[in-house]
Amino acid sequence: MADAKAFVAAAWLTLSAFTLPGMAQTPPTENIQIGLSTDNVSITAGFSGADLTIFGSLENADPLVARQGRYDVIVVLEGPARPVVVRRKDRLLGIWINLESETFENVPVSYSVATTRPLQDVTDPNSYKQLSLGASNLYMQPADAGDSPATIQEFTAALRERKAATGLYSENVGGVQFLSQNLFRATVRLAPNVPVGTHKARAFLFKSGLFIKESSAQLEIRKSGFEQSIFRVAHDYSFLYGVFAVSLAMLTGWLGRLVFRKD
Amino acid sequence: MGIYLPIAEISVNVFVLLAMGAAVGFLSGMFGVGGGFLITPLLIFYNIPPAIAVATGANQVIASSFSGALSHVKRGTLDFKLGGVLLAGGIVGSTGGIFVFGFLRRLGQLDLFISLLYVVLLGTVGGLMLVESVNALRATRSGAAPVLKKSGQHNWIHRLPLKMRFRASKLFVSVIPVLGLGAGIGFLSSIMGVGGGFIMVPALIYLLKVPTNVVIGTSLFQIIFTSAYTTLVHATTNQTVDVMLAFLLMAGGVAGAQYGAKAGQRLRGEQLRALLALLVLAVAIRLAIDLFVTPPNRYSLTGVDLG
Incomplete structure (x- = not known):
């Protein structure tokens, strides 16, 4: 939090330095x-x-526009992009089986949005589409472009729905608040299953429904020391990790017998 | 208290996992089985991805079977030679299983295959055990002496070539069915995350005619190594073993197992078998329902490179 305060102070300084000569x-x-x-x-x-x-x-x-509340800000935190397979279960001989599937390239694993007002009140659907802003406007690139548009549309909708259901795609209306005319604070949600990797924070400024400017910053989300070490070892030294898992199990089995033996 | 699992990449409740381990440990101690067939479905119900549930289940099974095998070594009811031959088959089966596991995962049919295997195997084994134990219970109630097959009786298995002598089991039998049984169990172990005790024990008793007192120790011995091998291979090829998850389950499990073993001594053999049969059938029915009932959501997402 201390860092954040320091930043706010710095932002104020640059701001005042800019505004004074610019009034001409x-x-x-x-x-x-x-x-x-x-x-x-x-x-x-x-x-x-x-x-x-x-x-x-x-x-x-x-100041006039700001007082009338006609500035809107949308902040997006977008997770790393990865390929995803969407599968659909269908009934075969009474059993539900994954039959149809569609692979999409470069789907952001997570996508959290915070806005000053409900998305439909900020600007029109066309602008969102052009900016590719909002979970429903993200373009999902199918790996096999030869599939019928209806299928692709169905699976794209399912992909968004699943992502929203698991909390990875979220929308926080009112999550951006102006603290003063020039300063705002955005709160985006990180889901419990937020992916590790480089996340990109982007802020979009709208004035009376018109897109003005965009700014972005990078954020690294990673597992903390212990969890990260386990994950790294499991991937980089997978054989040793396996040996460790087996030894741990045997040790636990042996200790458990010593501690709890009843015969 | 929540804990973040580094490999499964989700937050879970520590106490739920400890309790799960303890409950399964109690049952496994009571019935003399590894408990893998209970742990893996439970983990899947608890939203752990099936691939991780299977690999971690195999890891957890090592702890409970190692703990159990130690007491059998002490009592001298473990046939190392028979266990060794079973193990040789097990390694081959396990390798094949891992290959099939990875292949099905890429196809997107792994979950279905795991569920189907569980339903079919648990349903069959549970059903047979229930019939057998209910008959035994009836027989003892009516006062008739239970009909036991004489050890001298032979079936087609005993006519196969390549015979080998297993002294501790007082057995002279072809290595082919022993290797085959080991391979089958190894295959199941790597795909289902189970030790395979619930198949191994009846198969050794009814097919190979191994004396019952040697069966559990020998089965546990082979299970330790098959699941250790399965764990190693899953760890190196799929990176799906979560030690944090496995450790919580083991800690609960080894404690529960010792109490379960004590509780089991108060029940008669056929009562125990009837209860175990009911438990096995319940798991099979629960998994079968999921296969047939319309899922709440027909769509699922998976990564391309990892589960």
Whole structure:
């Protein structure tokens, strides 16, 4: 938190330095900046989801527009992209079996959105589509483009629905709040199963429904010391890890007999 | 208290896992089985990805069977030679199983295959055991002496070539069915995450005519090594063994097992078998329901490179 405060102070300084000479004639275009209080988040043993706070500022904000609340900010935290297979179960001889499947390239594992107002109130659907902003506007690239559009559409919808159901794609309406005319705070949700890797935070500024500017920052989410070591060892030294798992089991079995023996 | 599992990559409740381990340990101590056939489905019901549930289940089975085998070594009811031959078959079967496991996972049919195997095997074994134990219970109630097959009786298995002598089991039998049985159990062990005791024990008694007192120790001996091998191979090829998860289950399991063994001594053999049969059938029915009932969601997501 201390880092975040320091950042806010720094943001204020740059802001005032900018605004003073800029007042002359034509109002300069607004700009948006965001900063993260930390560039990495560790997932510890007790991790069960968290809220991530992102601070940001508007530069050259028009006080009149700001007072009327016509500035809107949408902040997105996008997880690393990975290929995903969506499978559909169908009934075969009475049993539900995965039959149809569709592979998508580069699907963000997580996608958390925070907005000042409900998405449909900020701007029109076309602008969202152009900016590819919002979980429902993300373009999912099918690996096999030869499939029928209806199938691709069905599986894309299912993919979004599953992601939302597991909390990986979330929307926090009202999650962005203006603290003053120029400063805002965005709260995005990190799901308990948030993927590790490089996440990208992006902030979009809208003025009376028009897209003005975008700013981004990077965030590294990783497992904390102990969990990370286990994960790394399991992948880099998988044979030794297996030997360790087996020895641990035998040791536990032997100790368990010593401690709890009843015969 | 929540804990984050490093390989499964989800948060789970420590006490739920300890209790799960203890409950399964209690039952496994009571019935003399490894308990893998209970742990893996339980983990899957608890939302652990099936691939991790299977590999971690195999790891957990080592602890309970090692603990059990130690007491059999002390009592001298373990045939190392028979166990060794079973093991040789087991390694081959296990390797094949891991290969099939990876193949099915890429096809997206792993979960289905695991469920089907469970339903068919548990249903069959549970059903047979129930019939057998209910008959035995009836026989003792009516006062008739239970009909035991004489050890001198031979079936087709005893006419196969390549005979070998197993002194501790007082057995002179072909190595082919022993290797085959070991391979079958090894295959199941790597695909289902079970030790295979619930198949091994009846097979040794009814097919190979091994004396009952040697059966459990020998079966546990072979299970230790088959599941150790399975754990190793899953760890190296699929990276699906979660030691944190396995350790919590083991800790609960070894404690539960010792109490279970004591509780088991108060029940008669056929009562125990009837109860175990009911338990096995219950798991089979629960898994079968999931196969036939319309799933709440027909769509599922999997990564391409990992489960």
